[in-house]
Amino acid sequence: MKAVVYERYGSPDVLELKEIKKPLPTEDQILVKVHSASLNFGNFVLLKGKPFLARFAFGLTRPKYSIPGGDIAGTVEAVGKNVSQFQIGDEVFGDLSGCGWGGFAEYVTVPEYALALKPANISFEQAAATPMAGVTALQGLRDKGKIKPGHKVLIYGASGGVGTFAVQIAKSFGAEVTGVCSTRNLEILRSIGADHIIDYTKEDFTQHEKCYDLILGVNGSNSISAYKRVLKPNGIFVHVGGSESQYFQSLFLGPFISMTGNKKISNLLQRANQKDLNDVKEILETGKAKPIIDKQYKLSEVIEAFNYFQEGHAQGKVVITV
Structure with a gap:
């Protein structure tokens, strides 16, 4: 072969x-x-x-x-x-x-x-x-992020492999979804149903007054403190991917922030498993994601x-x- x-x-x-x-x-x-x-x-x-x-x-x-x-x-x-x-x-x-x-x-x-x-x-x-992107998005939102209907969810890096699944899966849970991407990817996010879209080349979402119940960081290099600033009380930031410095911040500063305040910083290490793959399969079969x-x-x-x-x-x- x-x-x-x-x-x-x-x-x-x-x-x-x-x-x-x-x-x-x-x-x-x-x-x-x-x-x-x-x-x-x-x-x-x-x-x-x-x-x-x-x-x-x-x-x-x-x-x-x-x-x-x-x-x-x-x-x-x-x-x-x-x-x-x-x-x-x-x-x-x-x-x-x-x-x-x-x-x-x-x-x-x-x-x-x-x-x-x-x-x-x-x-x-x-x-x-x-498989890998869909299960990563599901585990980040459902298992680490504890997503619930009505949650305000922000996905940074929303136009990539994991991000496009995350937008759609978050919508399937009944969340209000904001996607962050570059100018060239705005139409992609519109096509998959993002409620709000932020072009990071033109505005900095970390300086907005709006706060979120859950932030999924799929890409980028924002500091953990910047994400923390736009989390609601009891909000959760889940680091999936991004710069090396961001990874180490979430790995070493995250537990301290989570223990000393009412906002949680966590890392996701995706683990392949058949049950979650079948859960993603069901989402695809019902047309809630593509x-x-x-x-x-x-x-x-x-x-x-x-x-x-x-x-x-x-x-x-x-x-x-x-």
Whole structure:
């Protein structure tokens, strides 16, 4: 089969498209014929081995996993004898980041707990764009953010992969949603139902009088104190992604702020799990959210896909069609 492989940490240029042996499923695995995959920030951690702490999971001196790719959508080709949830021919999607990666290939073996049945009302490309970003948004809003109907929610970085899901999922919970993005992305947020949109190139939401019950920081470099200023009493800020300084502020200052005041600062480390994936699937099936795809690339164009993604301006997701 064809697969994208790499043998050392580095830039996207270390990636190569090669012919390798097609895998065989064990008794507890499923062989999936991959139709589509998508890029996430985790792919860059895996590729570059940065931050360095990640190497304790991915390999200290060289990559532990030779084929990148977390999100996939495809068709079940074969099943091990202990597999009970899926059968040959099922259309599935899932997040492989917790079970060996390997999505940028024509075939991949996967434990059944990493998969769910693909919603029938979306394409393979849309399904591949969903797992990591959709589950991250759900966990940030529901589990960390304790979102409730009527909450005023602000999403910073609302036009990217996680952000576009977060806007729609927050709306599905009955929240009033404000999205923050650049000028070029205003129409994207209008199309997915944001109640209010702030163009950060023209105004600073941290200087507004309006305050929020929940802020989801998906991107950006605002200080934690700036976010805290526009939180309501008992409001919650959830750090999902952003600058390195913002990450360390939320990690080390967040617990102190949370213990000494009535506002909470927390970090989200997304964890793939089948239950949450099925919850996102239900949201998609009921039409309360739809995956937003910016660009699609072929498997042979994976270097170009990585280079485009790392520019940081993708509107929604970047998808690889296998």
